[in-house]
Amino acid sequence: MHIREEKAERHTLAVIVDNEPGILARIAGLFTARGYNIESLTVSEVTADKSVSRITIVTSASPATLEQIVAQLDRLVPVHRVHDLTAEGPHVERELALVKVRGTGDHRIEALRLADVYRARVVDATTSSFVFEVTGGIEKIDKFVELMAEVGLIEVARTGVVAISRGKDAA
Amino acid sequence: MVVERSGADILVEALVDLGVEVVFGYPGGAVLPIYDALFRARKIKHILVRHEQAATHAAEGYARSTGKPGVVLVTSGPGATNAITGITDAMLDSIPMVVITGQVPTHLIGSDAFQEADTVGITRHCTKHNYLVKNPALLGATIHEAFHIATSGRPGPVVIDIPKDVQVATAAYSKPGPIQHKTYRPALKADRSAIEQAVDMIAAAERPVLYTGGGVINSGPAAAQLLIELARITGAPVTSTLMGLGAYPASSPQFLGMLGMHGTYEANWAMNQADLIVNIGARFDDRVTGRLDAFAPNSRKIHVDIDRSSINKTVRIDLPIVADAGRAMEDMIRVWKSRQYAKPDLSAWWARIAEWRAKDSLAFPEDEPNGFRGEIMPQRAVRALWEATHARQPIITTEVGQHQMWAAQYFGFELPNKWLTSGGLGTMGYGLPAAIGAQLGNPNALVIDIAGEASIQMNIQELATATQYRLPVKVFILNNEYMGMVRQWQELTYESRYAESYSDSLPDFVRLAEAYGWRGIRIERPDQLDGGIADMLAYDGPVMVDCRVAKLANCFPMIPSGAAHTDMILQANEVSGTMDDEARALV
Numbered sequence: 001m002h003i004r005e006e007k008a009e010r011h012t013l014a015v016i017v018d019n020e021p022g023i024l025a026r027i028a029g030l031f032t033a034r035g036y037n038i039e040s041l042t043v044s045e046v047t048a049d050k051s052v053s054r055i056t057i058v059t060s061a062s063p064a065t066l067e068q069i070v071a072q073l074d075r076l077v078p079v080h081r082v083h084d085l086t087a088e089g090p091h092v093e094r095e096l097a098l099v100k101v102r103g104t105g106d107h108r109i110e111a112l113r114l115a116d117v118y119r120a121r122v123v124d125a126t127t128s129s130f131v132f133e134v135t136g137g138i139e140k141i142d143k144f145v146e147l148m149a150e151v152g153l154i155e156v157a158r159t160g161v162v163a164i165s166r167g168k169d170a171a
Numbered sequence: 172m173v174v175e176r177s178g179a180d181i182l183v184e185a186l187v188d189l190g191v192e193v194v195f196g197y198p199g200g201a202v203l204p205i206y207d208a209l210f211r212a213r214k215i216k217h218i219l220v221r222h223e224q225a226a227t228h229a230a231e232g233y234a235r236s237t238g239k240p241g242v243v244l245v246t247s248g249p250g251a252t253n254a255i256t257g258i259t260d261a262m263l264d265s266i267p268m269v270v271i272t273g274q275v276p277t278h279l280i281g282s283d284a285f286q287e288a289d290t291v292g293i294t295r296h297c298t299k300h301n302y303l304v305k306n307p308a309l310l311g312a313t314i315h316e317a318f319h320i321a322t323s324g325r326p327g328p329v330v331i332d333i334p335k336d337v338q339v340a341t342a343a344y345s346k347p348g349p350i351q352h353k354t355y356r357p358a359l360k361a362d363r364s365a366i367e368q369a370v371d372m373i374a375a376a377e378r379p380v381l382y383t384g385g386g387v388i389n390s391g392p393a394a395a396q397l398l399i400e401l402a403r404i405t406g407a408p409v410t411s412t413l414m415g416l417g418a419y420p421a422s423s424p425q426f427l428g429m430l431g432m433h434g435t436y437e438a439n440w441a442m443n444q445a446d447l448i449v450n451i452g453a454r455f456d457d458r459v460t461g462r463l464d465a466f467a468p469n470s471r472k473i474h475v476d477i478d479r480s481s482i483n484k485t486v487r488i489d490l491p492i493v494a495d496a497g498r499a500m501e502d503m504i505r506v507w508k509s510r511q512y513a514k515p516d517l518s519a520w521w522a523r524i525a526e527w528r529a530k531d532s533l534a535f536p537e538d539e540p541n542g543f544r545g546e547i548m549p550q551r552a553v554r555a556l557w558e559a560t561h562a563r564q565p566i567i568t569t570e571v572g573q574h575q576m577w578a579a580q581y582f583g584f585e586l587p588n589k590w591l592t593s594g595g596l597g598t599m600g601y602g603l604p605a606a607i608g609a610q611l612g613n614p615n616a617l618v619i620d621i622a623g624e625a626s627i628q629m630n631i632q633e634l635a636t637a638t639q640y641r642l643p644v645k646v647f648i649l650n651n652e653y654m655g656m657v658r659q660w661q662e663l664t665y666e667s668r669y670a671e672s673y674s675d676s677l678p679d680f681v682r683l684a685e686a687y688g689w690r691g692i693r694i695e696r697p698d699q700l701d702g703g704i705a706d707m708l709a710y711d712g713p714v715m716v717d718c719r720v721a722k723l724a725n726c727f728p729m730i731p732s733g734a735a736h737t738d739m740i741l742q743a744n745e746v747s748g749t750m751d752d753e754a755r756a757l758v
Contacts, residue, residue: 001752018354021303026295033296064483071480077300077320077355 008060010039011086012093012163013070014171015055018078019045026076027055036061036069040095040160052080056162058138083171090166096159097141102129103152111151118144129154175341178307178333179208182271185314187214188346191242193233193611194218195226199246200286201273204338206244218611218640221632223250225604227257227328228630231266232605235591236566237612238391240267240322247273248286251332252293256598258328259297263595264414265389267326269317270294276336277305290332299327300355305334307342319350324357325478326389357477361494366502368490369449369473373503374512376447378470378520379407382430382459385414385594386452386477386496388587394497395419395587398451401500404507406514408524410438412453413579414594421583427524428533431459432730433576436532437524439728439736444523445470452476452496455486456595457758465735475499532728532741533580546721547697549574549649553581553621556647559704564589565617566609570602570626573655573726578621580726600629606644607637617645617708624650624717625674634687637713645707646715648680651722659725664755666748684715694718732757 017023024043031038039058046054061069066084073082085091099120101111108130115122115132118140124131134144138161145156165171176184182205186194195218198206209217220226223245230241241261245254251272261268275284291303300320304310313331321329373379381402387394395418402409402425409419410430419426428435430442442448448470453459455474460466463485474481474488475496482491492499535550553574567582568591569575575592584590591609593601602620610618620627627648637644657672681691690710694703694717707714729740733754740746 001756022291022295025292029295064487067483068480071482075478075480077352080354 006062006065008037008062010058010060011066011084012091012161013057013059013073014083014085014163015057015073016080016082017053017055018080019051019053020078023053023078024055026078027057027073030072030076031059034068034072036065042160042162056160058161083165085163085165085171088165088171091163092166093137093161093163094135095138095141095161096133096135097145098123098157099132099134099145099148100129100154100156101132101148101152102154104128107151111148114144114147114151120144173343175343177204177208177339177341178310179204179338180212181307181311181342181344182314182333182338183208183212183215184344185311185346186242187212189315189318190239191215194242194244195220195229195233195608196244197223197226197246197250199250199273201247201275201335202244202250202271202338204335205271205273205333217244218607218636220604220636222630223253224256224600225607225630225633225636227254227261227268227270228598228601228604229608229611229636230268231257231261231264231601232568232591232608233612234266234268234608235605236588236609236616238588239612240269240318241608243268243270245270245272246286247275247290248288250286251288251290255293255297256596258294258330260593260596260598260601261328262297262299264593265326265385266328267322268328269321270328270330272330272332273338274303274332274334277334278336280334290330294330297328298330299325301330301332303332303334304337307337307340310337310342311344312347315347316350316352319352320355324355324359358479358493359477359495359498361475361492361499361502363502365490365492366499367506369492370503370506370510370512372447372471372473372490373405373407373449374507374510374515376407376515377517378445379405379447379449379517380427380441380445381405381407381409381449381451382412382442382453383409383415383418383451384412384453386475387415387418390452390495390497392587394500397497397500397504400504404504404512404514406517407449408441408521410434410441412456412459412594413592415453416579417584417587417590420585422585429579431456432461432732433580433726433728434730435580436530436728436739436741437527439730439739440527441524442467443736448472450474450476451500454481455484457485460486461730462733462735465737530741532739535724535727536742545696547694547700547718549577549651549720549724550581551697552647552649552700552718552720553577555700555704556619556621557582559701559708560617560619561585563617565619566591566606566613568592568602568605568609568618568620570620570622570629571597571599572623572626573651573659574621574623574626574649576656576726577649582621599626603627603630603633603644603646604636606646607633607640607642610637610642610644611640619645619647622646622648623655624648624652624677624680625654631683634684634689634713634715638688641712643712645713647707648715648717649720650677650680650717651720651724652677653722656726662725662748663731663746664750680715680717689713689715692716
């Protein structure tokens, strides 16, 4: 007997929650307890009184499982609302990465040129290294990191995706 | 000036304000201030159990039989961890329960202090919601909110973890008004157009089935009356899950019996052949559906559930209705009547059901081959118990296993809140403490735990609790000297290799009962059955009956795991003894 796996598609969810202790553990724990995937998860307070947080989750799942993920998240007591941004329509996704590169001579010049193409900013520099700050969609950052590997990549820090719907309405 | 009181006093006062009459618990270091407050207040009856797991099951039994939330009070660390099984049980069966756990003082949290456990962390996934209260000023409101969450929407267990210093520190408390929660607003009332569509679908159906579950019981006794009315005006057959038994009278000719793994032939075939399934307050559990791709393949499906996450969880639904079962049925009946629909002619459908009924799938071999001659058939024992007691409308609890299924199959329930069993989690050891809780909530009722000799030992220490509080509960053990359901599966799947399923070194249950101050009765032969039951009922106190039943009797009909409703095993001689790996991998 072999264990079958379902076909999955990637969706970005925005979960608006009451900012109570343990809320992140509730959300993350729900994903592990029910066997859902998390590709990335970001969280931050989004109201002036710090009472509400916005959690952006990138998950991959079959359409039926996605419906369950949204319903299960919505069932948690401190959750205000859940949006499947991918399903709901056009939205903007952005991620920020800090990319450390070490090198001298040609490598150094090539790194700077590539950074320029990708509109990455230099946020730290020594005579033998740079730290670049780059923002964009997941694919742009993946590609930038991949290119940096050829010119002396040391390490990468990524924020995970934040996302918001296009247009004038909330979500 | 506002009078400040200790957290422990606030807790007790809030419980009194919430109408709590009984608390099931066990004291310990981290709840001593609360116990002292209870002692001083003298307003709430505390039932001292012998193990914290039993406190949770007793609270479940109390809740399920009265409709009121069950309340549990245990200490930190082992007190809380011992309660986990019952909390999880209440979660899976949607039982309203509030569990108050003591915690080490706030400054010691995280230091691996004596009797410290991360109770909110551990219970996060087996509660509807949980709290760690670090500020005594928030304690009163938190307790009120916890009861609101436990009892509204889809009910469930809520844990409130209270550090010992918060129990001692003082704050002001005033009884809050109705709770308007920021984020938690369960949907109760159905969308009107969905109700109208449902009514039209029922009116147009040729082969409808009402498939009802625990949601009808959780909605309250009025919902059971509405179900009777809905069935009457639509003429549709009714089948019930294990958790829903009693919501519709078993004696009604429209009742097909329980469905699912050990359901009746007619219930499962009706589900399979239906053109419309109306699920009211059930959740398409795997014990009910069997193989999903063969489940009710030609039917459209309406699903009424108060929990949106139950919709489309395992079975695709044509018409979801997120609402309280009772309110949805009330709306359906109103729309049906306002449209002046006549009772549909379902005679062709009922004729087919009559053919399936003629199979008599609950017939059991008595004085028949297979070595049962002279032995008490467990099915007969349950039926005899029903005959002797049904006029008194007893509350029946069970443990988990074959005896549980026989009780579900052969004990006809006419009313809701009379049948208390561990359905979702399947917790052995549930029945005796649940019976204790039910007896406390219903002092004049006849409460019987139909048990197995293996399960009863899992919370046997609670015999003392019944003795202490003079609770006349009856325990009726169907003793076949096996963990019978395990043995049955080993016969089905592993060519009868009985790995560890024999109940060796059993105690003498009669003497054990007597040691705890109970009456003990042994029934060994069929001719002793009725007399033994009569003796049990005649005794005005707790009685344990050790009823020796046929050792190798099995529970049929049965749909093996992963099989379709149409692949039912009706008798033991249809058992092959082996299964392929796909089936073996299922529970």
